[in-house]
Amino acid sequence: MAIMTALDKTLSFQEKALNLRTYRQQLLASNIANADTPNYKAVDxxxxxxxxxxxxxxxxxxxxxxxxxxxxxxxxxxxxxxxxMYRTSVQPSIDGNTVDSNIEQAQFSENALNYMATLQFVNGQFKDMQEALRGNN
Structure with a gap:
């Protein structure tokens, strides 16, 4: 049981980070999908x-x-x-849409890379824990 508690504590931060990254990815994808929607306000x-x-x-x-x-x-x-939060528009559009496709796509890509980096870090932690449990050096 102590091992599970230690595992939960170890992975708690990464779990929260992954959940937030997933949510942010959904927001950014919604912004990109609504780039041509009049009066749509970009959020992040x-x-x-x-x-x-x-x-x-x-x-x-x-x-x-x-x-x-x-x-x-x-x-x-x-x-x-x-x-x-609503994203501040760099250059307002005539139709009231505040999505800047270039900014949204860059943020989307950066967030996806950070998500993958967190997954790789978690994978490394699992491998380290497996080796520790097996008694490998």
Whole structure:
């Protein structure tokens, strides 16, 4: 049982980081998909600040809003109190859309690389733990 507790503590940070990276990837993908939608406002999260809050025990959930009676009730408690922020538009468009495709695609790519790096780090931790349990040097 002590091994499981140690494993949980070891992977807790990476779990939170991966959950936030996944959520941020969804936000960025939505921004890119709505690049031509009039009056769409690009959103993002402050990853570092949100992760610090999660580590401080402030939870990570997302408030979901129903904009149609056809929508399902959304209680995403996995993310705690994550509040997406509107991205400041570098160059406003005539139709009110604040998505800058170049910025969104760069942020999307950077977030995907960081996600993969975290996965590789977790994979390395698992390998190290397996070797420790086997008694290999």
């Amino acid at each position: 999260i402050d990853f570092a600040k949100t992760l610090q809050q999660a580590q401080a025990g402030r939870g990570m959930s997302v408030d979901l809003t129903k904009t149609s009676p056809m929508h399902l009730d959304g209680n995403n408690t996995a993310m705690g109190d994550v509040k997406p």
